[in-house]
Amino acid sequence: MYRGRLNPREVVGEVVSKYGCDRGRLVQILQEIQKTFRYLPRESLEEVSEKLGVSLSEVLNVATFYHQFRLEPVGRYIIYVCFGTACYLRGASEVYEAIRRSAGLSNGRSTTEDGLLTVEKARCFGCCSLAPVAMVLSSDGSERYVHGKLTPQAGRRLVFNYRSKARE
Amino acid sequence: MLTQTSLNRILYGSRGFRIRVPISSCTLAAGAGEVYRKVIKVVEEHGVDAEVYRVGCTGLCFMDPWIELAREGLPPAIYGNVKTEQIEHIIKNYSEGDLSEATAVRFKTGSGGPPALEEVDFWRYQVRYVSRNCGLVDPESIYDYIETGGYLGLKKALYMKQEEVIEVIKTSGLRGRGGAGFPTWLKWKIAYEQKNDVKYVICNGDEGDPGAFMNRLLAESDPHRVLEGLIIAGYAVGATRGIIFVRAEKPLMADRLEKAVEDARKLGFLGKNILSSNFNFDVEVYRSAGAFVCGEETALIAAIEGRSRPRQRPPYPATHGLWGRPTVINNVETLAHVATIFQTGVEEFVKHGTEKSRGTKMFCVTGAVKRTGVYEVPIGTKIKTLVFDLAGGSIEGRKVKAVQIGGPSGGCIPAELMDLEMDYESLQSYGAIMGSGGLVVIDDSNCMVDVAKFFTSFTLAESCGKCLPCRVGMRHLSDLLERLTSGEASLEDIEVAQELGESIARSSLCALGGTAPNPILSTLRYFKDEYVEHVVNRRCPAKVCAKLVKYSVDPALCRGCTQCARVCQVGAISGSPGEVHRINYDICIKCGQCLIACPFGAIKKV
Amino acid sequence: MVKVYVNGVEVEVPPGVPIIEAVEKAGYRVPVLCYLNDFFSEATCRLCVVLVNGRVVPACKFPVSDGAKIVTESRELDTYRRMNFQLLLSTHRIKCWSCLRKTSCSLLDLSKQLNLGEFPVCSECPLTGDDCLVAKGEPCLGPLTAAGCSAECTRNGVPCLGCRGYIEDPELWRDSMRDLYEKHGVDGEKLEAAAKFFWSFLPGELKKIISEVSRDK
Ligand SMILES: Cc1cc2nc3c(=O)[nH]c(=O)nc-3n(C[C@H](O)[C@H](O)[C@H](O)COP(=O)(O)O)c2cc1C
Ligand code: SF4
Ligand code: FES
Ligand code: FES
Numbered sequence: 001m002y003r004g005r006l007n008p009r010e011v012v013g014e015v016v017s018k019y020g021c022d023r024g025r026l027v028q029i030l031q032e033i034q035k036t037f038r039y040l041p042r043e044s045l046e047e048v049s050e051k052l053g054v055s056l057s058e059v060l061n062v063a064t065f066y067h068q069f070r071l072e073p074v075g076r077y078i079i080y081v082c083f084g085t086a087c088y089l090r091g092a093s094e095v096y097e098a099i100r101r102s103a104g105l106s107n108g109r110s111t112t113e114d115g116l117l118t119v120e121k122a123r124c125f126g127c128c129s130l131a132p133v134a135m136v137l138s139s140d141g142s143e144r145y146v147h148g149k150l151t152p153q154a155g156r157r158l159v160f161n162y163r164s165k166a167r168e
Numbered sequence: 169m170l171t172q173t174s175l176n177r178i179l180y181g182s183r184g185f186r187i188r189v190p191i192s193s194c195t196l197a198a199g200a201g202e203v204y205r206k207v208i209k210v211v212e213e214h215g216v217d218a219e220v221y222r223v224g225c226t227g228l229c230f231m232d233p234w235i236e237l238a239r240e241g242l243p244p245a246i247y248g249n250v251k252t253e254q255i256e257h258i259i260k261n262y263s264e265g266d267l268s269e270a271t272a273v274r275f276k277t278g279s280g281g282p283p284a285l286e287e288v289d290f291w292r293y294q295v296r297y298v299s300r301n302c303g304l305v306d307p308e309s310i311y312d313y314i315e316t317g318g319y320l321g322l323k324k325a326l327y328m329k330q331e332e333v334i335e336v337i338k339t340s341g342l343r344g345r346g347g348a349g350f351p352t353w354l355k356w357k358i359a360y361e362q363k364n365d366v367k368y369v370i371c372n373g374d375e376g377d378p379g380a381f382m383n384r385l386l387a388e389s390d391p392h393r394v395l396e397g398l399i400i401a402g403y404a405v406g407a408t409r410g411i412i413f414v415r416a417e418k419p420l421m422a423d424r425l426e427k428a429v430e431d432a433r434k435l436g437f438l439g440k441n442i443l444s445s446n447f448n449f450d451v452e453v454y455r456s457a458g459a460f461v462c463g464e465e466t467a468l469i470a471a472i473e474g475r476s477r478p479r480q481r482p483p484y485p486a487t488h489g490l491w492g493r494p495t496v497i498n499n500v501e502t503l504a505h506v507a508t509i510f511q512t513g514v515e516e517f518v519k520h521g522t523e524k525s526r527g528t529k530m531f532c533v534t535g536a537v538k539r540t541g542v543y544e545v546p547i548g549t550k551i552k553t554l555v556f557d558l559a560g561g562s563i564e565g566r567k568v569k570a571v572q573i574g575g576p577s578g579g580c581i582p583a584e585l586m587d588l589e590m591d592y593e594s595l596q597s598y599g600a601i602m603g604s605g606g607l608v609v610i611d612d613s614n615c616m617v618d619v620a621k622f623f624t625s626f627t628l629a630e631s632c633g634k635c636l637p638c639r640v641g642m643r644h645l646s647d648l649l650e651r652l653t654s655g656e657a658s659l660e661d662i663e664v665a666q667e668l669g670e671s672i673a674r675s676s677l678c679a680l681g682g683t684a685p686n687p688i689l690s691t692l693r694y695f696k697d698e699y700v701e702h703v704v705n706r707r708c709p710a711k712v713c714a715k716l717v718k719y720s721v722d723p724a725l726c727r728g729c730t731q732c733a734r735v736c737q738v739g740a741i742s743g744s745p746g747e748v749h750r751i752n753y754d755i756c757i758k759c760g761q762c763l764i765a766c767p768f769g770a771i772k773k774v
Numbered sequence: 775m776v777k778v779y780v781n782g783v784e785v786e787v788p789p790g791v792p793i794i795e796a797v798e799k800a801g802y803r804v805p806v807l808c809y810l811n812d813f814f815s816e817a818t819c820r821l822c823v824v825l826v827n828g829r830v831v832p833a834c835k836f837p838v839s840d841g842a843k844i845v846t847e848s849r850e851l852d853t854y855r856r857m858n859f860q861l862l863l864s865t866h867r868i869k870c871w872s873c874l875r876k877t878s879c880s881l882l883d884l885s886k887q888l889n890l891g892e893f894p895v896c897s898e899c900p901l902t903g904d905d906c907l908v909a910k911g912e913p914c915l916g917p918l919t920a921a922g923c924s925a926e927c928t929r930n931g932v933p934c935l936g937c938r939g940y941i942e943d944p945e946l947w948r949d950s951m952r953d954l955y956e957k958h959g960v961d962g963e964k965l966e967a968a969a970k971f972f973w974s975f976l977p978g979e980l981k982k983i984i985s986e987v988s989r990d991k
Binding site for chain 1: 193194196197198229230232375376377378379380381384385416417418419455456457458459460471472473474475476532534535536540541572575576606608610614619622623632759760761764
């Protein structure tokens with residue numbers, strides 16, 4: 001699942017030496033690790049806990065507290081459907097359902113079987129005036145698109161477009 | 169303070185012709201990136217002697233993407249909702265002096281033609297005080313900011329004694345724009361009086377309220393103003409370090425602030441002996457991983473320290489904050505106000521607002537209105553003015569039912585109270601809060617119980633789980649609303665919701681729990697009949713609550729195209745091609761797919 | 775030293791100490807749960823709420839200030855404390871009959887203090903393990919009966935007849951039926967006979983469950 005043959009423990013070593021063994025930098029360290037792996041592999045969290053000398057439960061506490069962190073691998077593109085107030089009132093749930101259906105997701109799964117797309121709910125991106133909004137992120141963080149004024153149809157198109165893009 | 173020459177330089181640039189294209193998160197989402205590229209292409213291909221100029225956003229989001237053309241001798245003209253294919257045409261016509269396609273002009277030079285900004289509704293009622301530069305200057309250029317009078321405020325402040333700086337803010341009567349409206353000077357004074365060699369000032373740019381983005385807009389469009397305010401705050405309380413706390417979800421905001429910090433450092437507005445005074449101060453931008461509760465000041469401090477949850481106050485951060493040191497936390501907009509007050513003088517600031525709350529406030533109006541966007545108006549402006557005059561009222565054919573003010577912890581104000589003048593106290597007495605200033609307009613296609621459910625599930629998910637009433641109580645409230653929207657609740661449940669809500673509000677640890685029941689309490693206060701309808705008649709008047717609606721085929725409209733039968737996952741729809749289709753209610757799971765699929769609008773919710 | 779008034783009683787305490795110290799010094803009590811002096815004081819349970827100058831605050835954490843007027847009892851406070859306690863219990867799997875903390879349960883103490891009958895008689899019964907009457911196969915109604923009588927009968931070896939009334943939570947009945955009566959093979963008919971003593975007070979649902987259990991045997 002890891003990109004290349006990166007070893008989580010080595011990566012953590014590098015990151016920690018960059019930020020120092022400072023408990024106060026825990027969030028940044030996790031952010032940096034997630035940038036490399038697109039999510040936080042279990043071993044990396046264990047390594048962080050050892051290196052910083054804080055308990056694993058405390059590392060997990062931080063990792064599960066913030067929305068940004070993911071503990072499971074994700075697809076190539078992550079479609080975040082905004083469930084902020086403005087978007088919700090303008091029909092975000094219908095868009096979300098349409099996107100999930102056309103991505104073929106059911107039973108609480110959020111990543112497609114082919115591993116190309118992940119669909120998740122998110123909080124406001126600050127583009128409320130274009131509600132409903134979805135943000136698409138490539139999982140390595142290099143690409144970012146925001147799509148506004150969505151309809152269920154547009155949602156289905158979105159899935160189609162990004163799926164073919166991910167195949168490239 | 170902005171002289172005519174400076175203004176001209178900013179407006180027209182050195183080449184006498186500037187084309188402004190807004191590059192910020194919201195305009196980019198609306199397609200400003202393509203517009204920007206296209207403008208550059210057109211200018212190059214046609215050899216137009218114009219400078220393509222990146223600016224922030226004006227807050228007039230409904231007309232994104234827009235561009236503004238400004239050539240010396242012509243009134244600067246704003247074109248809203250431009251499409252890439254129009255650009256060539258627009259530039260050509262404008263260059264020839266034909267402004268007829270413009271949405272508005274900044275000011276008029278003759279009669280006729282498009283209206284001036286001060287004549288159009290979406291501008292007329294605004295007082296652009298802190299947002300004066302938004303959409304006018306390049307947010308990534310410190311020189312442009314200085315041209316508009318930037319860092320003059322800091323210079324003035326550094327000539328004063330610390331007490332005098334605090335005194336200026338005291339006479340201005342500035343109150344925090346982050347929610348609670350706490351007097352800014354008082355916070356500063358307490359921190360100033362602490363004997364401690366290390367103090368911090370923090371700019372709270374967390375902005376977790378869904379439906380509010382004025383902080384993001386301000387920091388993306390005029391980051392130096394925020395930074396200048398932070399430096400002044402640092403000087404006033406005697407801090408050595410400032411931190412700007414931004415969410416990682418708003419990367420452009422963080423990038424621009426970081427750039428601003430770097431540029432300011434280069435020009436000596438940060439660092440050692442700032443502007444040859446003996447004041448040393450530096451700033452760091454902190455990217456948070458995003459959690460709503462981190463906007464709360466003790467949680468914000470905890471987040472920087474690598475923990476994550478609020479703690480009981482007192483001690484307040486002003487005496488016992490980051491790493492145990494005195495710390496002042498101010499909102500992005502508050503700090504921008506500080507800088508502007510020092511630039512313009514207090515007189516300019518106190519002209520607007522009410523007796524108790526001076527000045528202006530930026531409000532985000534979103535939801536079911538024609539012109540969504542950010543509007544800066546004096547505090548004490550009527551809700552009506554914002555919703556109907558500035559934002560243009562409800563979308564065709566709909567009726568405004570309520571306005572939700574203050575984010576997930578605010579309350580719903582019904583349409584009958586639109587005359588209410590918005591200030592901290594009046595909103596609170598009606599069950600809402602000013603919050604960060606987000607107004608979400610709710611129309612008759614929304615169900616108030618569903619709205620309450622939405623906010624409750626939001627706060628439940630965002631509850632940090634530290635204290636009992638918020639953690640467990642909100643779960644019960646959320647379950648209860650779930651039952652209400654499925655038609656399984658009893659009238660007794662409504663009473664329980666009321667009592668439980670009040671108990672959570674009064675006994676929670678931090679203000680998240682303290683305000684989390686607001687949406688349910690305020691909707692219960694003004695829209696109890698909707699709740700009762702859900703219970704007694706098991707009916708959702710707005711036809712939103714999925715479990716209480718039924719889908720049916722309108723035989724007059726159905727043409728028998730079989731679309732609906734094909735999308736239905738459970739096979740509840742029958743009928744042969746060309747015939748009116750029927751839905752079998754025993755099988756239907758009310759997923760609503762047929763409604764979306766029908767090309768003739770023949771499927772209706774009943 | 776600062777002067778504060780606890781329910782009108784003037785006391786002097788060192789500045790900065792939590793209100794609870796002033797309350798205790800004045801001879802009053804407030805229910806506390808999460809407060810463990812220096813060991814843990816994060817004010818998370820919110821059971822110790824008191825009014826300070828009209829504001830609801832946790833006594834275990836909120837510091838005293840000079841001249842503060844503290845109120846420890848009022849209807850409002852009582853509502854909040856009970857509400858919070860019930861919220862706490864709603865996440866608690868009550869299985870007093872097999873709980874290790876049986877004889878030193880702070881929840882039980884609090885429940886008595888707040889006058890809430892949420893616990894079964896088993897919570898007060900000192901008989902554990904092999905001594906438990908149910909484990910001996912006796913049709914004791916302790917697991918179904920609201921606590922508060924210090925379990926005098928069972929203490930003396932007499933199976934509980936449920937004279938204090940039955941606990942309200944149907945989930946608890948199910949747990950106790952499954953966990954206890956079935957496991958120890960209590961004779962269903964005897965159980966029904968015991969329950970019949972106060973049968974008319976028995977909630978319908980409980981009647982049904984008991985009948986089911988007795989039929990199974
Ligand atoms: C749950 C919660 C979320 C908050 N979120 C924010 C926020 O996103 N931005 C903000 O400026 N203040 C937020 N606040 C308010 C801050 O705690 C604090 O009052 C404010 O930053 C003080 O700045 P001011 O005095 O300039 O208003 C939040 C408060 C709570 C309880
Ligand atoms: S009120 Fe909610 S968010 Fe605040 S401390 Fe308690 S659990 Fe956490
Ligand atoms: S509510 Fe969706 S972007 Fe703000
Ligand atoms: S004892 Fe738990 S909050 Fe005070």
